[in-house]
């Protein structure tokens with residue numbers, strides 16, 4: 245299976261400036277596990293701008309197929325084949 | 339089967355102000371036939387603002403699942419179950 | 433609310449929007465009776481204020497403690513090279529009053545703080561976040577919850593923008609109970625912003641404000657993400673009010689809350 | 705093209721966009737060297753011109769034969785009650801020059817016609833459609849094809865907007881070989897428009913113009929549809945150049961083509 249990952253709000257800078265990634269997965273992962281997977285295998289730089297302890301750092305929202313992950317079980321949501329998962333860093337500028 | 343029809347650019351006014359319609363179809367239709375079907379069964383007023391002879395009047399573009407119908411065979415495209423067909427009247431204001 | 437009457441001059445001025453089915457004279461009267469507080473007369477505030485004034489919002493409050501500088505003018509289109517060193521709320525007021533002499537503009541040439549907001553916020557119906565820093569966003573969202581006023585939140589940086597409406601709940605703390613850590617803060621002065629990007633978001637904020645006043649559906653519990661490089665817009669469904677949100681459960685008084693401590697810093701001088 | 709140099713004052717003014725990876729000093733120089741012709745200083749033109757001027761487009765041409773009236777001001781935010789009865793290109797020039805004294809503004813206080821365009825269009829690199837009528841759209845698209853210049857086409861009415869880039873091919877005739885019949889024409893003066901709706905589209909047109917100058921991908925062969933009521937944006941893939949398009953196959957000379965006949969009418973007075 246594979247999932248479509250999108251980064252925005254500046255997070256793409258941590259992943260080799262890629263706003264979109266197709267990530268193959270050999271087994272089903274929860275979102276929590278997916279975050280670690282991305283950090284371990286795809287993150288290029290400055291992990292502290294992505295994670296804080298064993299979670300995403302504050303200020304990042306995750307959206308699963310156009311929905312807030314809070315509405316899908318958050319960390320425990322089991323990622324499905326061809327899911328679109330967006331990691332968005334909230335912007336404060338204006 | 340059914341298709342999702344979207345109207346914009348003012349065309350919705352001809353269809354009881356509905357911007358979105360789910361249209362059930364008993365058999366497969368071409369886009370050409372679908373246009374007549376909409377005119378016969380759903381159009382409420384002023385057919386000359388929708389059709390001209392046996393085609394859509396000039397200034398209307400049709401999009402099938404995010405693509406110009408010109409790229410899908412235009413009139414001859416056979417509508418599939420759950421297709422999203424948008425009828426858009428081009429705007430000239432500014 | 434006593435509904436305002438429209439003069440013949442106003443009916444002429446607003447004719448093109450009064451024609452809209454969703455508007456009419458009744459809609460225009462609602463706009464005239466409305467009081468909208470805009471915090472920030474910068475990148476987001478420039479188009480936002482111009483379109484709110486153009487549309488005939490009866491009373492617009494503008495809060496900004498900054499002054500106009502040349503480095504603003506690539507995006508802060510409400511100001512000009514003739515207004516350098518003038519307070520931004522005052523500079524905005526000048527152009528807005530020329531665009532629309534019919535409306536009332538109330539300016540506050542200061543930074544919004546927990547203390548100063550007590551005498552400002554209650555007089556308005558809707559609050560719009562048009563600032564460029566994280567501290568103000570939590571303060572304004574908390575004020576919205578505290579005073580039960582909807583908050584129209586926009587932001588922009590580099591080529592991207594974001595927009596949502598706190599009605600006022602769910603609020604910013606429902607989404608982000610902990611603020612972005614200081615080491616992850618990004619500012620236009622560091623990483624840049626293209627001028628028309630806050631232009632798009634500020635203009636969309638004006639539209640949401642108008643729809644809210646007219647009683648039309650707005651982006652409540654929805655997040656709009658905009659990427660100017662690809663010209664892509666995405667709408668996401670957001671969570672409902674968090675049962676553990678300290679603001680929405682009434683535990684936060686924005687006039688006394690220690691935002692500096694919450695954000696882990698002494699108060700920063702807001703950037704340009 | 706001889707690349708312009710940037711003064712220290714310009715580097716300061718444009719600093720926040722020069723910081724962008726896709727921009728830099730080289731990008732700013734490209735903007736300074738660019739010449740953009742904007743036809744229409746009204747609803748679309750107001751934000752478009754302000755953001756192009758703010759960004760430092762070196763030469764901006766503005767064509768408009770209309771004068772400022774109160775009924776414009778709900779959306780034509782570049783004008784004001786102080787400029788009533790002034791030609792719109794001139795009125796726009798005044799505010800733009802104050803926003804950015806560094807750029808060159810060339811104004812044409814006239815309606816664009818097949819005849820008048822011959823001495824205007826060739827001097828520019830990019831043409832932007834910011835008009836409010838169908839006749840000008842075919843004329844300007846044909847001029848783009850004829851002079852091999854990209855055309856950034858925007859439109860807005862009621863709560864909706866549309867945007868595409870003719871590079872110049874495919875052109876408007878590739879999409880709409882026959883124009884909308886006269887009985888189906890809709891104008892803001894008849895059915896209305898919300899002010900910030902052309903605000904969104906005009907601002908997006910400014911962004912597409914800037915991206916084009918920088919050599920970044922734009923909305924060529926793509927149509928952006930915007931609905932302000934639902935805050936929905938959709939992108940559609942459009943056809944390629946039509947093999948039967950009379951303009952793209954070189955058969956149309958916009959300076960001599962009979963647009964009145966093509967549109968089935970004697971030339972209409974453009975609406976406000």
Ligand SMILES: [Zn+2]
Pocket residue numbers: 601602603604605606607673674677678679680
């Ligand atoms: Zn809350």
Ligand SMILES: [Zn+2]
Pocket residue numbers: 873874875876877878945946949950951952
């Ligand atoms: Zn063509």
